[in-house]
Amino acid sequence: MLFDSIYQYNFPTTIRFGAGSSKELGDYLVKNNLSKPLLVTDATVAGLDFFKAIKDQLSQKNILAEVFSDIHKNPVKSDVYKGTDVFDQTNRDSVIGIGGGAALDVARAIVLRVNHREDLFKYDDLVGGDVYVTNDVPHFITIPTTSGTGSEVGRSAIIADDETHQKKILFSPKLLAKIVFADPLLTMELPPFITAATGMDALTHNMEAYLAKMPHPMCEGIALEGMSLIAQSLEQAVKKPDIESRSKMLIASLMGAVAFQKGLGVVHSLAHPLSSLLDTHHGLANAVNIPYGMEFNIEGFEPKFKRMAQVLGAKGEKGKDVVNYLFDLNTRINIPHHLKHIGVKEEHIETLADLAFADFAHPNNPKAVSREDFKQLYLNAL
Numbered sequence: 001m002l003f004d005s006i007y008q009y010n011f012p013t014t015i016r017f018g019a020g021s022s023k024e025l026g027d028y029l030v031k032n033n034l035s036k037p038l039l040v041t042d043a044t045v046a047g048l049d050f051f052k053a054i055k056d057q058l059s060q061k062n063i064l065a066e067v068f069s070d071i072h073k074n075p076v077k078s079d080v081y082k083g084t085d086v087f088d089q090t091n092r093d094s095v096i097g098i099g100g101g102a103a104l105d106v107a108r109a110i111v112l113r114v115n116h117r118e119d120l121f122k123y124d125d126l127v128g129g130d131v132y133v134t135n136d137v138p139h140f141i142t143i144p145t146t147s148g149t150g151s152e153v154g155r156s157a158i159i160a161d162d163e164t165h166q167k168k169i170l171f172s173p174k175l176l177a178k179i180v181f182a183d184p185l186l187t188m189e190l191p192p193f194i195t196a197a198t199g200m201d202a203l204t205h206n207m208e209a210y211l212a213k214m215p216h217p218m219c220e221g222i223a224l225e226g227m228s229l230i231a232q233s234l235e236q237a238v239k240k241p242d243i244e245s246r247s248k249m250l251i252a253s254l255m256g257a258v259a260f261q262k263g264l265g266v267v268h269s270l271a272h273p274l275s276s277l278l279d280t281h282h283g284l285a286n287a288v289n290i291p292y293g294m295e296f297n298i299e300g301f302e303p304k305f306k307r308m309a310q311v312l313g314a315k316g317e318k319g320k321d322v323v324n325y326l327f328d329l330n331t332r333i334n335i336p337h338h339l340k341h342i343g344v345k346e347e348h349i350e351t352l353a354d355l356a357f358a359d360f361a362h363p364n365n366p367k368a369v370s371r372e373d374f375k376q377l378y379l380n381a382l
């Protein structure tokens with residue numbers, strides 16, 4: 001039976017989606033009596049033309065924005081503390097996260113820290129820390145500039161320990177943005193490699209969410225359509241981006257993140273240790289591992305693989321056809337097929353397998369994954 005218990009389904013915040021939607025930010029702030037936002041981004045995005053245009057838009061409305069962009073590629077706790085100091089010292093009334101998953105996660109963690117001053121990792125969801133998220137949080141707005149993590153519609157922030165690099169999850173429904181301005185025009189200049197890696201992260205979210213254990217037909221429908229949109233547009237967005245391919249990738253990345261409230265799986269558990277140990281980009285780590293992780297999942301789930309093969313437009317309807325589709329897609333968007341091409345060495349495998357087995361994502365995988373399975377999957381992918 002599909003429904004053997006009572007489940008909670010949550011859907012996200014208001015989304016203003018479409019070319020030019022970020023131009024609505026100033027009016028939205030005025031309407032909500034917000035005049036001193038902290039713009040949280042990374043150093044690269046802070047230098048892009050659209051970011052300057054957003055700042056100009058705000059100053060024309062007498063909104064005094066302060067920018068914080070001193071963050072790591074895989075964000076750490078001290079980034080969040082520094083950003084919160086800027087929030088305090090400049091007397092801010094709201095937080096606007098503008099950027100990829102890294103900037104949005106730091107923005108969300110600052111939103112938490114403003115009125116929750118225990119050690120940040122006391123709020124780690126994996127040790128039940130969400131129960132301490134009891135105070136109000138500042139008004140929070142997100143503006144994605146990559147099409148990958150979907151963090152803009154999420155309720156969690158992934159922040160690592162400065163020393164151990166272990167990733168913690170800060171989670172609370174209070175950390176949901178009040179509004180998302182999802183403007184594909186901001187993603188037009190994303191370089192091909194980032195488009196490919198973040199796009200494969202979005203595909204991994206949709207596929208893992210579709211397969212994840214929890215019965216959730218609403219998310220499964222969203223995930224299937226998300227996969228279809230990515231199959232239609234990722235190669236184009238990498239090689240010859242236009243507004244249509246950028247729009248499809250952006251909405252598909254939001255759909256992946258909405259769908260993965262159902263859970264993720266083996267591929268994310270293979271990917272996370274690569275970022276903690278070797279600082280590999282999250283999307284790239286998923287991209288290289290996804291064909292191997294999906295191959296592991298086929299047995300016993302053939303009907304679901306058939307539907308994925310159909311929406312992806314694979315050459316056949318068997319699980320193996322989905323795996324071949326993924327290898328072929330990686331070839332078309334210049335993602336390597338093996339971990340050794342992204343800096344992984346045989347001597348890393350034992351540590352990677354330990355970390356993957358300890359990871360939070362795989363308990364939702366449709367099939368149980370043992371430490372030995374992780375080791376074998378890394379060896380297969382090496």
Ligand SMILES: NC(=O)c1ccc[n+]([C@@H]2O[C@H](COP(=O)([O-])OP(=O)(O)OC[C@H]3O[C@@H](n4cnc5c(N)ncnc54)[C@H](O)[C@@H]3O)[C@@H](O)[C@H]2O)c1
Nearest residue numbers: 044045100101102145146148149151154156158186190282
């Ligand atoms: N909260 C969640 O639910 C969640 C889920 C998955 C991953 N994550 C986190 O997200 C992070 C990865 O996010 P990401 O994949 O978006 O990468 P990212 O935020 O690291 O961005 C990748 C690169 O693209 C650049 N960039 C961003 N927007 C650009 C634009 N419009 N034009 C040109 N360059 C641009 C950035 O400066 C950066 O160098 C990781 O830290 C990961 O842990 C969070």
Ligand SMILES: [Fe+2]
Nearest residue numbers: 149201205282
């Ligand atoms: Fe991801």
